[in-house]
Amino acid sequence: MKKSLDCIFHPHSIAVIGASSRRHTIGREILYNLIDYEFNGKVFPVNPKAGVIHSIKAYSTILDVPDAVDMAIIAVPKNTVPAVVKQCGEKGVKGLVVISAGFKEVGGKGIDLEDRLLGIVRDYGMRMVGPNCFGVVNTDPEVRLNATFGKARPKPGNISFISQSGALGEAVLNFADQLNLGFSMFASVGNKADISGNDLLQYWNHDEKTGIILMYIESFGNPKNFTKIARNVTKIKPIVAVKSGVTSQGARAASSHTGALAGADVGVDALFEQCGVMRTTSMEELYDVAMMLSSQPIPKGNRVAVVTNAGGPGILATDALVSMGLDVAPLPARIKKELKSFLPSEVSLNNPLDLVAGAGGREFALALEAIAKDNTYDAIIPIFVQPITIDEAEVAQSIINARGKTDKPFLVCFMGVGFRSPGIEMLMKSGIPVYIFPEAIAKALKNVDGYRRYLQRKKEKFPVFKADKRAVEKIIEKNRREGNGAIIGEDALDILIACGIPVAPYTFAYSAKEAIEAAGKTGYPVVMKLNTPKILHKTEARAVRVDIRNGKELREQFNDLKKQVGILKKGERFSVVIQKMVSGGIETVIGMTYDRAFGPLVMFGLGGIYVEVMKDVAFGVTPISDQRALDMIRGLKSYPLLAGFRGSAPVDIDILKEALLRISQLVMDFDQFSEMDINPFIASGKKECCKAVDARFILKQ
Amino acid sequence: MKKSLDCIFHPHSIAVIGASSRRHTIGREILYNLIDYEFNGKVFPVNPKAGVIHSIKAYSTILDVPDAVDMAIIAVPKNTVPAVVKQCGEKGVKGLVVISAGFKEVGGKGIDLEDRLLGIVRDYGMRMVGPNCFGVVNTDPEVRLNATFGKARPKPGNISFISQSGALGEAVLNFADQLNLGFSMFASVGNKADISGNDLLQYWNHDEKTGIILMYIESFGNPKNFTKIARNVTKIKPIVAVKSGVTSQGARAASSHTGALAGADVGVDALFEQCGVMRTTSMEELYDVAMMLSSQPIPKGNRVAVVTNAGGPGILATDALVSMGLDVAPLPARIKKELKSFLPSEVSLNNPLDLVAGAGGREFALALEAIAKDNTYDAIIPIFVQPITIDEAEVAQSIINARGKTDKPFLVCFMGVGFRSPGIEMLMKSGIPVYIFPEAIAKALKNVDGYRRYLQRKKEKFPVFKADKRAVEKIIEKNRREGNGAIIGEDALDILIACGIPVAPYTFAYSAKEAIEAAGKTGYPVVMKLNTPKILHKTEARAVRVDIRNGKELREQFNDLKKQVGILKKGERFSVVIQKMVSGGIETVIGMTYDRAFGPLVMFGLGGIYVEVMKDVAFGVTPISDQRALDMIRGLKSYPLLAGFRGSAPVDIDILKEALLRISQLVMDFDQFSEMDINPFIASGKKECCKAVDARFILKQ
Numbered sequence A, B: 001m002k003k004s005l006d007c008i009f010h011p012h013s014i015a016v017i018g019a020s021s022r023r024h025t026i027g028r029e030i031l032y033n034l035i036d037y038e039f040n041g042k043v044f045p046v047n048p049k050a051g052v053i054h055s056i057k058a059y060s061t062i063l064d065v066p067d068a069v070d071m072a073i074i075a076v077p078k079n080t081v082p083a084v085v086k087q088c089g090e091k092g093v094k095g096l097v098v099i100s101a102g103f104k105e106v107g108g109k110g111i112d113l114e115d116r117l118l119g120i121v122r123d124y125g126m127r128m129v130g131p132n133c134f135g136v137v138n139t140d141p142e143v144r145l146n147a148t149f150g151k152a153r154p155k156p157g158n159i160s161f162i163s164q165s166g167a168l169g170e171a172v173l174n175f176a177d178q179l180n181l182g183f184s185m186f187a188s189v190g191n192k193a194d195i196s197g198n199d200l201l202q203y204w205n206h207d208e209k210t211g212i213i214l215m216y217i218e219s220f221g222n223p224k225n226f227t228k229i230a231r232n233v234t235k236i237k238p239i240v241a242v243k244s245g246v247t248s249q250g251a252r253a254a255s256s257h258t259g260a261l262a263g264a265d266v267g268v269d270a271l272f273e274q275c276g277v278m279r280t281t282s283m284e285e286l287y288d289v290a291m292m293l294s295s296q297p298i299p300k301g302n303r304v305a306v307v308t309n310a311g312g313p314g315i316l317a318t319d320a321l322v323s324m325g326l327d328v329a330p331l332p333a334r335i336k337k338e339l340k341s342f343l344p345s346e347v348s349l350n351n352p353l354d355l356v357a358g359a360g361g362r363e364f365a366l367a368l369e370a371i372a373k374d375n376t377y378d379a380i381i382p383i384f385v386q387p388i389t390i391d392e393a394e395v396a397q398s399i400i401n402a403r404g405k406t407d408k409p410f411l412v413c414f415m416g417v418g419f420r421s422p423g424i425e426m427l428m429k430s431g432i433p434v435y436i437f438p439e440a441i442a443k444a445l446k447n448v449d450g451y452r453r454y455l456q457r458k459k460e461k462f463p464v465f466k467a468d469k470r471a472v473e474k475i476i477e478k479n480r481r482e483g484n485g486a487i488i489g490e491d492a493l494d495i496l497i498a499c500g501i502p503v504a505p506y507t508f509a510y511s512a513k514e515a516i517e518a519a520g521k522t523g524y525p526v527v528m529k530l531n532t533p534k535i536l537h538k539t540e541a542r543a544v545r546v547d548i549r550n551g552k553e554l555r556e557q558f559n560d561l562k563k564q565v566g567i568l569k570k571g572e573r574f575s576v577v578i579q580k581m582v583s584g585g586i587e588t589v590i591g592m593t594y595d596r597a598f599g600p601l602v603m604f605g606l607g608g609i610y611v612e613v614m615k616d617v618a619f620g621v622t623p624i625s626d627q628r629a630l631d632m633i634r635g636l637k638s639y640p641l642l643a644g645f646r647g648s649a650p651v652d653i654d655i656l657k658e659a660l661l662r663i664s665q666l667v668m669d670f671d672q673f674s675e676m677d678i679n680p681f682i683a684s685g686k687k688e689c690c691k692a693v694d695a696r697f698i699l700k701q
Helices: A026-036 A078-092 A109-123 A168-177 A196-206 A223-236 A257-261 A264-274 A283-293 A311-323 A335-341 A363-374 A392-404 A424-428 A438-456 A469-481 A490-500 A514-523 A549-564 A606-612 A626-634 A653-669 B028-036 B080-093 B107-124 B166-179 B197-205 B223-235 B257-261 B264-274 B283-295 B311-323 B333-341 B361-375 B393-403 B421-427 B436-454 B470-481 B489-500 B512-522 B551-565 B608-612 B626-634 B653-669
Strands: A011-019 A041-044 A073-074 A095-098 A128-131 A135-138 A145-148 A156-163 A181-190 A211-218 A239-243 A304-308 A380-383 A413-414 A487-488 A506-509 A527-531 A544-546 A575-580 A586-595 A600-605 A618-619 A673-683 A693-701 B013-017 B042-046 B072-073 B095-098 B127-129 B136-140 B143-150 B156-164 B183-188 B212-217 B241-242 B304-308 B379-385 B410-414 B486-490 B507-511 B526-530 B544-548 B575-580 B587-595 B601-608 B617-621 B673-683 B696-697
Touching: A011 A026, A011 A078, A026 A041, A026 A145, A073 A078, A078 A109, A109 A128, A135 A380, A145 A168, A156 A168, A156 A196, A168 A181, A168 A211, A168 B311, A168 B379, A168 B410, A181 A196, A196 A211, A196 A223, A211 A283, A223 A239, A223 A264, A223 A438, A239 A264, A239 A283, A257 A600, A264 A600, A264 A618, A264 A626, A283 A438, A304 A311, A304 A363, A311 A438, A311 A544, A311 B166, A335 A363, A363 A380, A363 A392, A380 A438, A380 B166, A380 B333, A380 B544, A392 A413, A392 A424, A413 A424, A438 B283, A469 A487, A469 A490, A469 A653, A469 A693, A487 A490, A487 B212, A490 A506, A490 A693, A506 A514, A514 A527, A514 A549, A514 A575, A527 A549, A544 A549, A586 A653, A586 B587, A600 A606, A600 A626, A600 A653, A618 A626, A626 A653, A653 A673, B013 B028, B013 B080, B013 B626, B028 B042, B028 B470, B042 B551, B072 B080, B072 B107, B080 B095, B080 B107, B107 B127, B143 B166, B156 B166, B156 B197, B156 B283, B166 B183, B166 B283, B183 B197, B197 B212, B197 B223, B212 B283, B223 B264, B241 B264, B241 B283, B264 B601, B264 B617, B264 B626, B283 B436, B304 B311, B304 B361, B311 B379, B311 B410, B311 B436, B333 B361, B361 B379, B361 B393, B379 B393, B379 B436, B393 B410, B393 B421, B410 B421, B470 B486, B470 B489, B470 B653, B470 B696, B486 B489, B489 B507, B489 B696, B507 B512, B512 B526, B512 B575, B526 B551, B587 B653, B601 B608, B601 B626, B601 B653, B617 B626, B626 B653, B653 B673
Parallel strands: A011 A041, A011 A073, A073 A095, A095 A128, A156 A181, A156 A211, A211 A239, A304 A380, A380 A413, B013 B042, B013 B072, B072 B095, B095 B127, B156 B183, B156 B212, B212 B241, B304 B379, B379 B410
Antiparallel strands: A135 A145, A135 A181, A487 A693, A506 A575, A527 A544, A527 A575, A586 A600, A586 A673, A600 A618, A673 A693, B136 B143, B136 B183, B486 B696, B507 B575, B526 B544, B526 B575, B587 B601, B587 B673, B601 B617, B673 B696
């Protein structure tokens, strides 16, 4: 457990080092913001020239400040930062916010400078946000800390926000104000030299005023830690994140196919899904979700009622909701009956419920209350487009009243009114989120619905399997000794056997005669694969011959393959593997690809083409849980093929799940593989037919 | 060619029938809007009580108006509409805008009332917008017509807007004002009893002031007409549309699989793509595209430069652009060299170009100009997040200046400033679109880029093929006579042959002996399929046996199939079809499904599973052009399999294209099929192997 970050967010006295009275300088703005936001403690400007800044006595160094100082904000030229920070240490400062830039982010000497800085911070047992950051905020009325150099005056609320981009942090605070979103704390983490996103997550997990956590992330410092921490936090508080750097433009022309698919972003998706973090694809969507979560409870299910005074927007809302997987369920008879008693006869009683343009406060009130008190729906979406004949404030009040009588979330769409019109202001003040477009509501609900399902699902397990680790070690050692970059063929299958993964029996044959003997034992039809010389991608090389039905065919194919291979290198002897052909099964691929940020990612998909052409593939950050393994299998678009398509028997999902878990354990136990795959692993309804047929492991260099 | 709609949009005198001085009534608001917007002509209030309304002399009926009246706006109770409209006819009114509701949209008697209304309109040769509409607008300073009952005062501009929802139309006008979007004309078309969207498209095609056309559509009256008209319009003016009613919730549990896939929405997508209409998925996106098109030229290509003062938003923009298929191409050396000469050394010269937070007007100006004058990029995205130290107006001015020196489109993102801040106002006034979020720019550009590609592609052709129509007729007649709901087997293949589609040769066999004889002629391996008794889905019934390699296997399979079929009905005789097995080819499906709105939709996809499980399927509204056929083939996710995957030879795309075109012609010539498919059609690199293997046609009831 890390030290508490109270030294940053709950200081009693602050020194602003680099404070200035010159307009349009960071040193001035920070000092001005602290005072203007009425920091509940002492502020000491520090500037070599001393004197008076902003009507406050300034000191030439922090050491000259007569009182104790808890926290220092540093906005001085980069080269003077280490000296100034040292003085802070001497002074007994506990927390630092280093605004100054020019460190690791510029590379070269900047990296050294940051190392020196961090060394000093550690030496004195201080904690530091930054360097290269936009500052921190704590809206707690006991603290009232606005140590940023932006224009925003953050309103108190239950959102805490971590931003890895200073500029975006500033934009966030400004835009939040337009949306009436309130914050508990905010931190621009900059280079994250000391205090990381993970530290803040842990700190905010225990902050009573933080109800939800938003993140803008560009990179993970320690994804393993993030997983552990985030998994804990999301049990209590929702986390919503934007992770940028999705596409890496060219650097992804990776050589190996699974590698190419597993560009880091699939890891991010997997990571977030595995710890219940909602990932939005844009800042706008992040706000839309935040607006909902900061004021409304999480819906108990996915059934939504739409109540509108305008047909078009009602249809748009329904389209968007349904296509996001939400259930715009029909009105039950009892609600219809009640609605009929007070709605005009031209209203047709459906969901979306179109009250028609004449509907005013009364109709909205009665309809919303009738629907909200019934247990058919989990969330209510009132949509209002203002006709000139209707008072928007009355409708807003009806929505507020109806919301007051239920604990179901309300998400309101007010279209065609002005920017923060009176009705919108009323709703916002009552803590009801208002959106301009119904599609935004649908997207936000979709994200929150995913979180609900995460919270409601079974407890995850991380089973441990017996495995013959010594045998695996020996195979790796042998191949390293032989200078092999990859482990293939018999050795690869033996690793699987050592891990307890079922492998289709195989026999080696060095002549057609031996092949026919082997086939005689296993029974036809058989598959014949090239064993030596070794090649990686067998299919392209036509080195796999399937569905051989008798000795005659086998001899022909053997000779044809041998001819195709041609002249062997010295020391090589042509050989094949003979395996019983498993029919009626479905070919799957189980793989692993090593990601620099996330470590080994386990991969699952169907047949080569589904993975490679259709990109229908699922990833998991190791270690994967039983639930993740199931999610990976069931989340595939091609899952219906496994579940029993057109009358075929469903395959044994438990065996697939276990194979994924065993591979997860293997690649966690052995840090030697840059990638591996079992291709194919035959999935079948018959347990005895579920087998790995071929595998390969690429060794790290 | 329809009559011109000048009678609606260019009237010289207007009667407002149902005018009123009572507040919050439609009759008052329309009159008030006409006058407040300073209509450039005479306005005559008409109200049974006559007297004075809004300081203007009112008449009890239109017949009492002393002057000629060109156009009448009708806002009276529904039951009095026909009588009032008749009076308009007598008066010699040319154009009507019927606001009154309670017609077709309420069903029952409303339908009759609308029929009566339309009858009167036609009798007098008038044209009518509505009924059940929000009104019309023409901002032309010569006209100044605001015949709506909303609050908005539309600004002049080059956008014309058709809305099938009154409420949404109102919302559109209000929101446009917030975005500084200007209109040429606007029409809320209501029930489209007379004047349709198609009429407006034709009218606006010749309106000089209309530069782009926006549509909100809920249903197509005449999609065939729309196709013809829109194809013409989009050659000159972009059309951007939102079509709602995407999901039809339940009504789609269609019985047959292609039917289920071809829910009307795939038809909408195909229709729009085929006539170059940009389809956005939300009103918000519609605005984002409109903002771009109303002021910026269409980029010549897809290469985009991002110039930012903030790293985070630059990354977000790049992610969004790249994932939308745009090219954030690297900076060429010559631009880098130029940038180096004036940018601080800590700026790393990439695209996105991060000028870092210190960048102000000067840096933006120099960087934007250097990039815009080079021919590497087709569109420029300046992103600005305001640091307290930088003047946003200066940056805005630099952007305006740089834009003035180039004809390339600029799309600006201003983050973290207030709602319509000074910088945003400056940019808007200079006709440069400003977005709050970079993702919105990427989405808008994606839409526009699709339109660019449409405009730049080859001229479409609609080739006509020779076909033996008489033969097809005979087969249909025969099957109808026999009471068959479907044409399958030999008859189905014979239809294909009559259309000139290559069919794999087949022979019938009634005994194992005959089967072996047939196979001896075609050569092994063969496929054996059940011929009688007839069943629709052969694969599930195990009625197709593939890869039979010799007589022994064939006999076994024949007997097994016969046994499986069991006892036959009276008059049936067990028989099979023997076909040469085509290997090395790729199974595709060519189909047609009949859509109530769009008529026959041609369908193309790979193998059964790709279509049915992976939903990887393309549709075309008939008749399809050669370009559409190619788009359908190349647009599949699984297209790489056809294009030559992992060293296999690419298939003959021309043969597939021609087969699609021939099917398009067939289903246009014969209105008898509710659906059909060729499954499989073997695609191969060898022309002689490209053949239809099996087909079925479902007859309309």
